[in-house]
Amino acid sequence: MAAAVWRLVLLAVLALSVVARRSSADTYESKFGLCSRSVNDDDDDEYYPYNTKAGPVAGKLNVHFVAHTHDDVGWLKTVDQYYVGSNNSIQFAAVQYIIGSVVDSLLKNPDRKFIYVEQAFFQRWWRVQTKQLQKKVKKLVESGQLEFINGGWCMHDEATTHYVDMIDQTTLGHRYIKKQFDVVPRIGWQIDPFGHSAVQAYLLGAEVGFDAVFFGRADYQDKLKRQQTRSLEFIWRGSSSLGSSAQIFGGLLAHHYSAPEEFRFDLRSTSPLIQDDPLLYDYNVEERVELLVQLAQEQAKQIRTNHIMWTMGEDFSYEYAETWFQQMDKLIHYVNKDGRVNILYSTPSIYLDAKHAANETWPLKEDDFFPYADCPHCYWTGYFTSRPSLKRYVRKLSGVLLAARQLEFIVGKNESGPNTDALEDAMAIVQHHDGVSGTERQHVADDYAKRLSIGAAEAADVINTALTRLVSGNKPSSAESLKFELCFHLNVSYCPPSEADLSGEKTLVLVAYNSLAWSRQEMIRIPVTSSSVTVTDSDGHPIPSQIVPLSSTARLLREKHLRSHGGVKSGEGSLHYLVFEASVPPLGYRTFHIRPSVPGALQSAQLSSVEEYSAGAGHVQLESRGALVQVSRETGRIQKMKNMKTGVIADVEQSYCWYNASDGNTFENQGQASGAYIFRPNTSTCFPVESPNGAVQLKVIRGPLVEEVHQTFSHWISQVVRLYNDADHAEIEFTIGPIPINDGLGKEVVTKLSSNFSSDGEFYTDSNGRDFLKRVRNYRSDWTLNVTEEVAGNYYPLNLGIYLSDKDKDFSVLVDRAVGGASLKDGELEVMLHRRLLIDDGRGVSDILNETVCTGEPEVCEGLTVQGVYYLQASSKTEAPKWRRSYGQEILSPLQLSFTVLESAKENVGPALEFSLVASDYSLPPNVALITLQELEDDEILFRLAHLYQVGEDKTLSAVASVDTQALFGKRRIDKIEELTLTANQKKSDVEPLKWTVEGEENLLHPKRGRKHDKHEVLVELAPMEIRTFVATFKD
């Protein structure tokens, strides 16, 4: 055929096909009611023939489409890799494109809505957008198309986080949102964390001003019952003290946090798309409409009111947002046309308002949702302890951040640095539910640690610079010559300035900063190389001190770590600990001088006596003014404790043992292995750790300030039992690792404390370091528990501690980091301290929790050794709460020790050897803590006061407390203080909580609250467990 003829034929075919398309579009419109929106007039937007305008419709079942993406702030990839979209061989995920693509899609259709959660990502994106796009995004936020939900830096974990860190990370996000968009998030969105805490509900929920909190995970037995009783949604009162005054609407999502399986529309999803073009094959509109209506009606049977939510999203979904929005546009259009149910673009706020408007009554939920199990042998209680070193690092830096922020306020923040911003950011990121939880890949854990370390170095600069300025009386010349230094490696007995050779006229100067707003007496323990030293306080008076030998384990640990830093030195045999008691004023410091002295001089540090015992009959006894501890010579175990202050005696047996982590491969195990998330022992037996020849060598150290027993249970577990002279508790410093795995068995190591107390199945564990909640072995208050895992199913997260009671006495353990704990027998407590596993537990991380440390040249790698401390007390029921609360604060906020060495006796550090911000005759009441003191922009100071006691916890300290804020700030004259909600993004007085009707409740009790605050008042009242947040401005 000639070319010309070809061309003619082709033209004719094209003309026909245009006609065909037009006519099919007409039928299409009439058949399915496609609307002729104005967008149809614009050829570019021809795609838009769908009516997506729906709002809630009374009398119909409303399906709220909540379009969302769940973006982990680190998990399989690091936070930056997730943001950028790099390292895609691990996981396809690129948050920068998700946010960009969602914004584009929202701009295309004003009916579409989306929620965004993690500010760590959003802020990374926002700061590199053009002004024009920022303007458009602001409009999307203003119109409600884009809504910030949760709004913290990350979606924090709820088991292994401390409430102060949770508040900090949420505040960071909320203040950005307020500043950039002038909006306040209304809804908590904790969709992925593995169990939910009481503190999350009442503190990080109600007290933030949230109207609701939604989440995706609850125990499978609990969820089933809630489905059957239409109790997936409820009124949650997490605090027994604050009750209905801090309640929140709670919602357990129906489909985890995903869309129903058949309606997932990511690029890589396999759900059938809505094919509504009759000219193409596989047209399926009726079929898709039918299925959606069916699923919605099924779901509605489990839910009160005629509003249900569909969470339209997944992990890192919406990278190409149109795939979701186009499908949702079609669904809304066709299903609403069908008319049996009504779908709308919604957000959790719109959904909640619809629930509220329905005037329904709701079931009541108290306490928390721990532990979480997703099947009979799958208790997510392993992560309470996973990565114990990271957990400790986070807790330690929480104390550093608190102190650094205070000093930043005292001397004035340096905006251009060094400042605390980097540590604030790193701490906020690591609170993520795959961060401090320990459920991230190894390289991600390393990334968190690196960020923390960079932030900590800068915060240390802040502390050192501030202390130099304060001590030297702000003399620039001294500030230049003095170089104060913090020691971050005291846990491995390493501190270069304190180890300085103090020969001649040299003086070691130590400034101890107290971030508590009470004065405190505390033993300081630092490594020194000379045993002939004298310690003087800031008045120049010599104070008692003691030289204590390092345990052999401490020495080994130190050498191992120094080797990895290339700093191993020979002849370190002369290293000792110097112990002395420091008395430090509130929010202030005291300076101590350590100088060489003549051996044996009266004021010189006293050498400890050392006794060594091999196995034998009887016991050795440590004794102080506060307590007495007996250690069996036969077993090496603690066998008795006596509290000298209260007279309470406890027969205690302290031991170490390990659970054999299930490998999931046997029939009996039904496929579930122990892993980063899950704790699944192979049997309920905890195998004892004994020394190879059955005998434990004891080394007993005695002296005027401290007595210690050093003992080694095996080549991988040793401990020091320490009794300071005034303390009525014992300190147990444990060193565990490398956990041997050459027998092919994963191990989960616990310390068991068996007492003769009758606890009747009951024990108490804290919620995020705040309220103590009652636990009952093999029991749940919300449903009849079918016990399938008698060990793992009784584990609870600890951040402050665990205790049990016997009539008028308590046996308590306080911890130095997040760990898991349980009481599996009456009188017995156990705490899991370390885990090393050989198999992944199949919950997504696909990485084996087998932490190793590589040191030396050539590099040698071995399992991680964990060192830490827990604290043990037997006391009366009336005294124990005081110890748990006050000492708990000291553990959380340790003294920050800053060192410098003066070369000659002529030098001095300055005139101001002592300082306290607080007025000289004032200290916070013993039941109140200052948990935040932070300089914000515009000379505003953020501070928070926390009542430390629950209702009924202590006879006198559970009363309403009153704080004189002017005295707290000493010489700084307060201009005004204004009360804000917990995350400091709105005035407290502007918050009007929604009212709800609780099933069966006739008379609502009104829990106690501190008196309403007026901005010119300096007195602030706090009711039990109340935290109040203020912004202050000062006259000077």
Ligand SMILES: [Zn+2]
């Ligand atoms: Zn997640």
